[in-house]
Amino acid sequence: MPELPEVETIRRQLKAVLVGKTIAKVEVLRSKSFGGDPESLTGWIIKDVQRKSKVLEILFRGKTEMVVVHLKMTGQLVFLGKGRKVVGGHPTADWVNSLPSKHTRVVWTFNGGDKLFFNDMRVFGWMKLMEKDKYDKEVRKMAPDIIDDDFTLEYFTEILRKSRKPVKLVLLDQDKMGGLGNIYVNDALFLAGIRPERKSESLSEVEIKKLHEAVVKVINLGIKYGGASSSNYVDVSGLGGTYQDHFLVYKREGQKCLNCEEKIKKIKLGGRGTFFCVHCQK
Ligand SMILES: [Zn+2]
Structure with a gap:
């Protein structure tokens, strides 16, 4: 999608x-x-x-x-x-x-x-x-997009503080914030050093600030690389985005973390593939 x-x-x-x-x-x-x-x-x-x-x-x-x-x-x-x-x-x-x-x-x-x-x-x-x-x-009535001006740190803090769900699922909830899919959520949580299954309400002020910066950063990286493409046809035509060449943890299970010697782990959360480094994400 x-x-x-x-x-x-x-x-x-x-x-x-x-x-x-x-x-x-x-x-x-x-x-x-x-x-x-x-x-x-x-x-x-x-x-x-x-x-x-x-x-x-x-x-x-x-x-x-x-x-x-x-x-x-x-x-x-x-x-x-x-x-x-x-x-x-x-x-x-x-x-x-x-x-x-x-x-x-x-x-x-x-x-x-x-x-x-x-x-x-x-x-x-x-x-x-x-x-x-x-x-x-x-x-x-729609929630603000990650790249909109009204997606402020204050708004983000309010949303995260109100939920006891795993933080990853809150980020994916399009009624709360628009535009983050599974790829970008995995990578943003890695950038912010936060485990995907952490309860949203447990995040500290510092962690929320890091995560806010991280989601904005990954979305802008996605736009910069023209999105991610997952199809063979992209190679045939030379068309399509290249974010997939820049994945941080997404689809990198078993490979070495970009920050440390640990191997990226994969679990299922809310039915979706979830990728993280046990050493870098707390
Ligand atoms: Zn690591």
């Missing part, structure tokens, strides 16, 4: 190619994948591409409606322009093969012939045309 760094990476890339483009037509190949009337988009000009949590927002000049996109498990976006290709989301062979493919659900065609494909193997993702006001009301 694409995590926040992957979504932020594709947002930046799409913004660079989409702003100013006029929509010639939007074709919906699978009705479940698009909410609203696609025909009403004809002639609209893209003004901006923004993001809240893992939802991409496509805004239009002079319009009060926007298109919001959630990639969910297997969604991906592929922009094909003249000499320009942008791919993001779940990596599959569709990144390098010809499009549309059997996974293509929506195709946007722009004046001049450039295209944007929304592919989604499992069809959990969606594009929705909706009023900005209505969307803002729903989004305002």
